Amino acid sequence: MSTELTLTNAKIVLEDEVVHGAVLIRDGLIADVSGAPTVAGEDMGGDYLLPGLVELHTDHLEAHYSPRPGVRWGKTAAIQAHDAQVVTSGITTVFDCLRMGSDEDGGFEKGEMRAMADALADAGREDRLRAEHLLHLRCEVSSDNVLEHFEEFENDPQVRLVSLMDHAPGQRQFQTMEQYTLYYKTKRGLSDEAFDAFCKRRQDQSARYARPHRDALAAHCAARGITVASHDDATLAHVEEAIGHGTKLAEFPTSFDAARASHGAGMSVLMGAPNIVRGMSHSGNIAARDLAAMGVLDVLSSDYVPLSLMHAPFILADEIEEISLPQAIAMVSATPAKTVGLDDRGRIAKGLRADLVRVCRPEGVPIVRSVWRQGRRVA
Template identity: 35%
Template sequence: MSLALRLTGAEVLRPGGRKAGPLSFAEGRIVEDRPGLREVDLRSYMILPGIVDIHGDGFERHLAPRRGAMKDLSLGLRAAEAEIAAGGITTAVLAQFYSWEGGMRGPEFAERVFAAIGALRDQVASTLLTQLRFEIPMLEDYGAVADMVARHGIGYVVFNDHLPHDELEKGKRPKRLTGQALRIGRNPEKHLEFMQGLHARMGEVPAALDGLIEALVARGVRLGSHDDKTASERETWRARGVGIAEFPETAEAVEAAHLGGDAVIMGAPNVVRGGSHNGNASAAEAVMMGYVDALASDYHYPSLRRAAFLLADGGVCDLATAWGLISAGPARVLGLTDRGTILPGQRADLVVMEPKSRAICATLSGGRVSYMSGDVAARFVG
């Protein structure tokens, strides 16, 4: 049920910064101040726009907390949604692999995940969107991917290539191949043969990509490339109509994407850790240069709010700008014009936070409670 309330006493993070004053919402939308609504006193708290997570695969650990423990995906997705809401995320893009790696990253599992998300979507307050992460060497699956996108209404596709081409080209056995094969129940030699076959046909990929991209663009699907390493890689993707650079690995690729007018997404864990865990470009430095449009949770949902405050506390940018990288910025990249800021007419996607501890005390998505605890919960029901 969507609430109709007037929140008073709190500092509210609006586009121009933090300002004290009442905040009213009704029928799922923020409205001009409306004194007649039931009031909730939130003095000593802060209200911020709901977080929009543009790419997160942290839900995987809820689907399979142990190997093989993934019979009922709906239970795992409900647990993931609870974590998402507790993290202040009101709109979450759940990123699912479609990969030659098989198992939880294989096509069959992707079908199950997208079906389960579709079934759950109307039962939870959080907005759950989907992203398909497609491994481009899988030439035999291009038609199946287009069909999957259409059937499940997937609005965002990202192109990956994690095949170890250098090792395969040299005839070497890729690292971790045996463990990877056994984990998905495949004979290691058959798995190697499969990977070699994919590598051998890479020359056919560009033409196949052009056809798939044309079909996806016609459906209005947003398209991104993953882990660009060079400016020329990004320019090639841009020429194909792929305008989102997701986690570019080098400063060169980040700069090329930004200067070319592409949307740049970096990982919030990169900011929290003080750099990439595998030596890639620094997200904080890219933010400082003004090159980043959005931060994503990647594999860790709590990193989003932590990253925003680390950037603000460190003087990289002010809090409104930093929080915009996890709210208005990703909403803009996704074309979601109705969220990301606290303004009349926008969705009532709100986070109530205790300023000193920065603990999230309540999350409302479209005016519906998705998470609430402690003193704030008492104030709402009191």
């Protein structure tokens, strides 16, 4: 039996304009978009109607699963808590980051992330999830066991994105030792001697493993058609390496030169929405607003605060003259979807999935009123 729903009296954010009208949903798809409100239908009260947000990089599930050092929460409970928070932030498609490769800063044992992926699949089959969950494998290429962890996902069709990361000191995210010292020595409470030994081990591991692991993982992704992301690129040499690996997504570049070069090479440049909201990077790197003003910011990620993915586009539209609201919303919907090959969502257009979000924004932080995924109300 065919099902229909009309959402009317809404400010509909389309690709290049905002119109006051109505959207007709039929059998989970957008059947029509009208530039005028209809008499019948669910009244949106003049609120915004946005495409469902597409989140490519969030560590939020990990925070629910391991909320304190040494604590492991029940996987299903962690997944449901994570899912509820992302959906009520307007996110209808989420790429859950699973960490591949352990190091001295923590990490997970072999099998833990595989078990989490299996629990996600079970939750989907049991209709526990309101957002659609796909997998993003965060591969620490300087770890000696990253390939061993990755093997458990070699044939998993839910893996759609793989990022190649190296958090060794003195490069990429931590270009200066001052940043690294604050992040690791202070956080871990290490003595000078212990910290020096820690840094040397990490640098030695990076020198030994990073390049061969990058090459092996990129080759595997190319063979399977998985999108590859670079991470924390700082130099033009890093960008050239990413180009050689067929990278489509440049996550969190740490210099203006790397961001410009990545964007110029056709990669989607991703920065954190919390960076936009706070006006700065939490690790002291470049401000995402500056990249937006330069025209080289393509995608936003909530990273560690789900609601920031809804908040940040409105800030960009308010504060940067060159960025309209439709352009800002595209950074959290159409562009991330296109980057990873999800061409059936991310825009309010006839024939696409009816992933929609009703948002009220009198001022300040936007309020998510309702969320539909494939025409079904999920929040």
